[in-house]
Amino acid sequence: MLYASYFGWIGRIVEEYSLQILKGIGITLLLSLVGTVVGFIIACIFSYIKTKKDAGVICRILRVFVNAYVTVIRGTPMMVQALIFYYSFKLMGINWDPLTSGLFTVSINTTAYLTEVLRGGIESVDNGQYEAARSVGMGSFQTMLFVIYPQAIKNSMAAIGNEFIVNIKDTSVLNVIGVIEVYNACLMAGNKYFKVVEAMSIAAIIYLVLTLTSSYILKAIEKRVGSPVKEITSSN
Amino acid sequence: MILSIKNLKKDFGDGEVLKDINFNVEKGECICVIGSSGSGKSTMLRCINLLETPTSGEIIFDNQNIKDMNVNVLRSKIGMVFQSFNLFNNMNVIKNCMVGQIKVLKRAKNEAREIALKELERVGMQDFKDKDVKSLSGGQKQRVAIARALSMNPEIMLFDEPTSALDPEMVGEVLNVIKEVKDTGMTMVIVTHEMQFARDVSTRIVFMNDGVILEDSPTEEFFTNPKNERTKEFLKRYINSSN
Numbered sequence: 367m368l369y370a371s372y373f374g375w376i377g378r379i380v381e382e383y384s385l386q387i388l389k390g391i392g393i394t395l396l397l398s399l400v401g402t403v404v405g406f407i408i409a410c411i412f413s414y415i416k417t418k419k420d421a422g423v424i425c426r427i428l429r430v431f432v433n434a435y436v437t438v439i440r441g442t443p444m445m446v447q448a449l450i451f452y453y454s455f456k457l458m459g460i461n462w463d464p465l466t467s468g469l470f471t472v473s474i475n476t477t478a479y480l481t482e483v484l485r486g487g488i489e490s491v492d493n494g495q496y497e498a499a500r501s502v503g504m505g506s507f508q509t510m511l512f513v514i515y516p517q518a519i520k521n522s523m524a525a526i527g528n529e530f531i532v533n534i535k536d537t538s539v540l541n542v543i544g545v546i547e548v549y550n551a552c553l554m555a556g557n558k559y560f561k562v563v564e565a566m567s568i569a570a571i572i573y574l575v576l577t578l579t580s581s582y583i584l585k586a587i588e589k590r591v592g593s594p595v596k597e598i599t600s601s602n
Numbered sequence: 603m604i605l606s607i608k609n610l611k612k613d614f615g616d617g618e619v620l621k622d623i624n625f626n627v628e629k630g631e632c633i634c635v636i637g638s639s640g641s642g643k644s645t646m647l648r649c650i651n652l653l654e655t656p657t658s659g660e661i662i663f664d665n666q667n668i669k670d671m672n673v674n675v676l677r678s679k680i681g682m683v684f685q686s687f688n689l690f691n692n693m694n695v696i697k698n699c700m701v702g703q704i705k706v707l708k709r710a711k712n713e714a715r716e717i718a719l720k721e722l723e724r725v726g727m728q729d730f731k732d733k734d735v736k737s738l739s740g741g742q743k744q745r746v747a748i749a750r751a752l753s754m755n756p757e758i759m760l761f762d763e764p765t766s767a768l769d770p771e772m773v774g775e776v777l778n779v780i781k782e783v784k785d786t787g788m789t790m791v792i793v794t795h796e797m798q799f800a801r802d803v804s805t806r807i808v809f810m811n812d813g814v815i816l817e818d819s820p821t822e823e824f825f826t827n828p829k830n831e832r833t834k835e836f837l838k839r840y841i842n843s844s845n
């Protein structure tokens with residue numbers, strides 16, 4: 367019986383490796399969460415550098431760096447980045463474990479995407495908001511901090527949440543440096559009995575449950591924070 | 603003299619928008635700037651608080667060349683009211699009136715709240731203090747924007763077509779508030795197309811055309827005895843259109 371053996375094997379693998387698989391789920395969530403949070407924080411700084419008006423010399427030099435960073439990271443696969451970071455740091459004498467290296471990679475990667483997300487969010491805020499804040503005497507940084515970013519982040523909530531969900535799935539590539547997240551944990555479990563399809567079915571279901579739950583929670587958060595505001599654009 | 607503009611020129615790169623603007627504002631004066639669209643009224647106003655950088659010329663505010671002043675200090679002393687209100691969308695009504703006081707003037711929260719409440723009362727918006735700005739009508743938004751500017755205790759207020767984005771039935775409430783502010787002795791420069799209002803409220807009219815000031819006269823003289831041909835034409839058009 368093909369079906370009986372398919373589900374039978376799934377049951378057996380889950381039973382035997384539940385601890386490892388649960389640990390894998392924890393690692394996947396850790397990577398996605400840390401990556402998105404750290405990426406978001408750095409992206410706040412990078413998007414400021416990218417969008418600052420009347421940028422001085424230092425800001426413009428930093429902007430060249432940020433632009434190059436975003437282009438390179440978004441233009442190369444995270445798997446390749448993971449391998450380069452993991453081994454080049456080792457060659458430089460930094461002996462880090464796969465998980466730390468994985469956290470580093472996913473943070474670096476998410477930073478690039480969220481920098482662009484936030485830049486879009488900032489540009490979607492009406493320029494009149496900026497001018498009004500500057501007109502009461504707020505400096506450029508105060509204006510960004512108290513007026514523009516709160517609105518830009520709100521406008522970007524859906525995209526930031528989406529980045530978290532993408533991270534849940536895409537951190538599977540970190541198996542190449544030996545991180546044991548959901549995919550790798552399931553694969554290792556299945557390998558014992560040469561049952562790849564069964565193992566990957568388990569992985570698929572776990573990913574589906576994780577992404578659907580996350581998307582449900584994120585939607586609820588989005589609803590609470592409120593939908594983006596459309597402003598009348600200024601004509602003067 | 604609180605404000606003096608000398609030989610002000612502004613060029614955005616494709617021709618001069620302001621060509622040699624000269625005029626002075628005395629303390630307590632209320633000046634209305636009129637002129638057809640594209641004549642450079644907004645640009646002139648925006649040069650005063652350095653939202654635009656003049657190409658050449660001098661602007662003296664409080665006996666100081668604004669070029670030598672800290673731009674944020676300068677702006678904190680000049681209240682600006684925009685055509686499109688530009689209330690901070692991420693703050694409620696009273697926070698809109700407090701944030702500048704706290705972050706720029708470094709006032710304590712309680713003091714800032716008291717002043718904000720007082721100014722909101724002045725514009726008749728105190729009952730809306732905890733409301734989201736998105737829930738307000740255009741006229742209410744503009745009144746809050748005026749309160750926000752007044753909360754900074756500016757030395758001069760600049761209005762750039764404060765009623766042009768409003769539905770007709772809301773123009774009156776905003777003009778009344780501006781009149782009341784004027785009656786407290788506030789120095790004001792108002793760009794407006796509301797001729798009757800300009801006549802009622804201003805002490806002087808500045809008429810701009812194509813980047814130059816064609817006429818700068820006391821209000822009654824401007825309306826009863828305009829000197830310039832273009833002014834006469836402009837006024838005729840206004841009288842015709844309002845009949």
Ligand SMILES: Nc1ncnc2c1ncn2[C@@H]1O[C@H](COP(=O)(O)OP(=O)(O)O)[C@@H](O)[C@H]1O
Nearest residue numbers: 602614619637638639640641642643644645646
């Ligand atoms: N930021 C800008 N860049 C280029 N041209 C501008 C800019 N702002 C205004 N202008 C031009 O300057 C002229 C005067 O504009 P403006 O001061 O807004 O006139 P008004 O307020 O009297 O209608 C217009 O021709 C307008 O197109």
Ligand SMILES: [Mg+2]
Nearest residue numbers: 602643644763
């Ligand atoms: Mg204008």
